[in-house]
Amino acid sequence: MQYPTAKEVRCERCKAVFTIPDVSVEVWNEIFELMRNDKRVMAVKLLADKSGPPGFANLGNAKATLFHFSRPGGVCVRCYSPLHEVGETKCAKCHSFNFSWSDRTVINPEETERTQ
Ligand SMILES: [Zn+2]
Numbered sequence: 001m002q003y004p005t006a007k008e009v010r011c012e013r014c015k016a017v018f019t020i021p022d023v024s025v026e027v028w029n030e031i032f033e034l035m036r037n038d039k040r041v042m043a044v045k046l047l048a049d050k051s052g053p054p055g056f057a058n059l060g061n062a063k064a065t066l067f068h069f070s071r072p073g074g075v076c077v078r079c080y081s082p083l084h085e086v087g088e089t090k091c092a093k094c095h096s097f098n099f100s101w102s103d104r105t106v107i108n109p110e111e112t113e114r115t116q
């Protein structure tokens, strides 16, 4: 499993600039469990609750962060292309920033070529 580090990120695709919140591995594990079950909105709420004082900036960062996390199986959050790398990566097809957290990340060059 890959864990993100707290830092500012810029997405080339949507031009968003946001800060990945600083929370513990335990919290990330809870978030990944929600993401695996396709409960991204609940995951956003959890991340916002755990990462800082209530407010728009905190919720905005939580939302932007998790809406740039790969879908289960290691595919791009935006266009569903397989991602080559785990951790921070950029989708080869749509250039969207992705954080590929899944332990089942697709690393299959043939698959990638077909979808490009
Ligand atoms: Zn983006």
Ligand SMILES: [Zn+2]
Pocket: 076, 077, 078, 079, 080, 081, 091, 092, 093, 094, 095, 096
């Ligand atoms: Zn993509």
